[in-house]
Structures are given as structure tokens and as C-alpha cells.
Amino acid sequence: MQSPGPVNTEVEWDRFDPQAYVRHNYADLRSDDRELLRRTRDFFAAAKLTDARCVDVGSGANLYPALTLLPFARAIDLCELSTSNVRWLRTQVDGYDELWDPYWQVCVEHPAYAALSDPRQRLAQVGQVCRTSVFDLPQHTWDAGTMFFVACSISADRAEAEHAVARFLRALRPGAPFAVAVMLGSVGYRVGLRSFPAVALHRAEVVAGIAAGAYDVTVHEERPRPPLRDGYQSMLLTTGRTRG
Ligand SMILES: C[S@@+](CC[C@H](N)C(=O)[O-])C[C@H]1O[C@@H](n2cnc3c(N)ncnc32)[C@H](O)[C@@H]1O
Numbered sequence: 001m002q003s004p005g006p007v008n009t010e011v012e013w014d015r016f017d018p019q020a021y022v023r024h025n026y027a028d029l030r031s032d033d034r035e036l037l038r039r040t041r042d043f044f045a046a047a048k049l050t051d052a053r054c055v056d057v058g059s060g061a062n063l064y065p066a067l068t069l070l071p072f073a074r075a076i077d078l079c080e081l082s083t084s085n086v087r088w089l090r091t092q093v094d095g096y097d098e099l100w101d102p103y104w105q106v107c108v109e110h111p112a113y114a115a116l117s118d119p120r121q122r123l124a125q126v127g128q129v130c131r132t133s134v135f136d137l138p139q140h141t142w143d144a145g146t147m148f149f150v151a152c153s154i155s156a157d158r159a160e161a162e163h164a165v166a167r168f169l170r171a172l173r174p175g176a177p178f179a180v181a182v183m184l185g186s187v188g189y190r191v192g193l194r195s196f197p198a199v200a201l202h203r204a205e206v207v208a209g210i211a212a213g214a215y216d217v218t219v220h221e222e223r224p225r226p227p228l229r230d231g232y233q234s235m236l237l238t239t240g241r242t243r244g
Contacts, residue, residue, distance in 0.1 A: 005156025005197045008135070012194075013081050018061035018088035020192035022099065026062060029102045032222045033064065036148075036237050037106050039220055040068045040179045043239045044144065045112040047177040052143035053077075057134050057168050058150030060085045063096055063123075064103040065146035065179070070123060071116045072144065078129045079137065086131045093127035095120055134164045137171035140244060145171065145178045151206075152182040153189065156197040162209050169213035174244020178214070182206055184221070185233030198231070206236055214240035 026033070049072035056066045059078040066076050078089050092100075107113040116122060134150065151164040165180065172178055184206070186198035203221065211217055217240035223233070 004158075007157045008133075008155040008160055011155065011197060013085075014083045015194055016060070016082045016084050016196070017192040017194070018085050021061040024191070026064075026103075027099060029106070030224075032224050032235055033103075034106055035220075035222050036181055036235060037064050037068065037103060038109075039237055040065070040146070040239070041107050041110050041113065043179060043218075044068050044072060044177060045110050047072075047144070049073075049144055049177065053141070055079060055137075055142040055145040055171065057137070057145065057147040057171075058154065059089055059129075060150075061088055062148060063092055063100045065148045065181075066123065066127065067100065067104055067107055067119065068179070069144060069146065070107075070119055070126070071113050073126050076123070076127050077142070078127060079132045079134070080129065081131065081133050083131065086129055089129040093123055093129060096123060134167050137167055139170050140173050142172050143176050145176065146180070147178075148181040149183060151180070152184075152186050152201050153196065153198045156188075156199060158199050158201075158205075161199045161201060162205070165206075165209045166213060169210070169242050172242045172244075174242060176242045176244075177239070178242060179237065179239045180210060181235060181237045183232035183234075184236055187231045189231055201236075203236060207238065210238045210240065214242050216240050 054069040054073040054076045151161045188198045220237045222235040
């Protein structure tokens with residue numbers, strides 16, 4: 001029988017080029033990311049978190065999920081498997097590039113974020129980069145978390161996507177607010193000259209996987225026409241609180 005494609009441990013994650021990824025995906029703030037950012041911001045602002053221990057899983061080369069946690073965090077752990085992305089993340093935690101300023105500008109449209117005058121300095125204070133796999137996260141450790149474009153994009157194995165979501169939710173304390181974003185219908189993606197695998201997820205299976213470990217779940221599907229990026233149908237943002 002033909003293999004559906006590589007599993008997570010078969011992919012050369014250390015060859016992921018964070019600069020190329022950022023250039024391609026985040027150099028300009030696109031309308032789909034803006035919408036996900038706005039919704040995630042409003043969700044965490046309404047969650048009334050204070051002094052929270054937060055996590056962003058599979059941070060790769062994207063800071064905006066971590067920015068949505070910043071005003072409420074006493075710590076943000078950026079958990080990532082790829083050594084090249086870990087190196088990139090450490091430079092960004094020390095003082096992030098101006099490219100992320102427009103993303104923070106979207107955040108400060110909400111008063112809970114506007115109250116934070118120096119987000120760069122705050123991230124340097126609370127951010128910590130950890131080289132770890134989503135599959136090895138400890139249980140019930142964080143008060144809030146984000147995981148963006150990871151479950152769909154870490155292998156071609158559907159079971160691993162489901163497992164990644166379950167592990168992420170289980171890593172949060174019971175009742176913890178979270179935001180998970182995935183690409184639907186992804187056929188894989190290129191980063192610089194390299195190709196990385198993906199699973200063509202369907203909305204119903206993602207929502208069922210989240211609902212198995214969460215309550216108060218909300219779902220938003222962002223379908224820009226024409227698509228803003230190659231190789232996927234839409235973006236799905238789910239927010240909610242973990243059952244524990
Ligand atoms: C498509 S990128 C998403 C990056 C970023 N979160 C974003 O929003 O653009 C997938 C990320 O998952 C990371 N990754 C792959 N396998 C992983 C694993 N087992 N645990 C944690 N992260 C992993 C990759 O290195 C990469 O940074």
C-alpha cells in the first residue's frame with residue numbers, strides 16, 4: 001500500500017527556513033491574518049486573564065499568536081521543535097523585528113492591549129523559547145494557549161493532526177482559554193526551496209477534535225476569494241475553554 005506521506009518524525013524540521021517563511025507569509029499583514037488576529041485578541045481580552053502562564057505551540061516563525069497573549073501573561077513559553085525556528089524565535093524574543101509592529105497595531109485597537117506601552121520589552125521579559133514537541137508537552141501546565149497552523153502542517157498523517165490538537169488541549173489547565181487555527185484542505189507548503197507536508201483537514205473533523213476536549217467552542221472560517229496563500233481552501237479559527 002502506498003504511504004500517504006511522511007509522519008512528523010520523518011520530516012527535516014531543522015531545515016525549515018524561518019526567514020523565507022516570514023517573508024512569504026507575514027511580510028505584509030494580510031486580511032485573513034488580520035481577521036484571525038482581531039478575533040483572537042477579542043477572545044483573550046474577554047477571558048479576563050491576569051498573570052497567566054501562557055504557551056504558544058509550534059510557534060515556528062510567527063509572533064502574532066504570542067502577541068495576543070502578551071497583556072495577560074506573566075510567562076509565555078514558545079514551544080517549537082525545529083532548531084532553526086528555535087534560534088529565530090530567540091532573536092525575536094530579545095527584540096522583535098519591525099515587521100510585527102502592524103500586527104501589534106491591530107492588537108492595540110482593543111483597550112486591554114493599548115494599556116501595554118512597550119510590547120517589545122514585555123515579550124523580552126516574559127517570553128521563553130523551549131525546544132519541544134507538541135507530542136511531549138506536560139499535562140495541565142498552562143493557563144492559556146495558542147496553536148496556529150500546526151495540527152494541519154506537521155505531517156501528512158491525519159491521526160497525528162488529531163493527536164496534536166488533543167495534546168495541546170491537554171497541556172492546558174481545566175477551564176483555560178485557547179485559540180487554535182488550522183488550514184483546511186491544505187496540500188502541503190513550500191518554505192524557500194523545501195516542501196513540507198500537510199493534511200487536507202475538513203472543518204467537521206477539526207471541530208469534533210476540539211469539542212472532544214473543550215467547551216464554549218466558537219468557530220470562524222476565513223475564506224478569502226481568491227485565496228491569499230497557495231495550497232489551502234480556508235483558515236479555521238476555534239476558540240474555547242479546555243475541559244481538562
Ligand atoms: C506551518 S508552521 C506554523 C508556524 C506558526 N505557528 C505560524 O502560525 O505560522 C508549522 C510549525 O510546526 C513546527 N513543528 C513541526 N513538528 C512539530 C512538533 N512535533 N511539535 C511542535 N512543533 C512542530 C514546525 O517547525 C513549524 O514551525
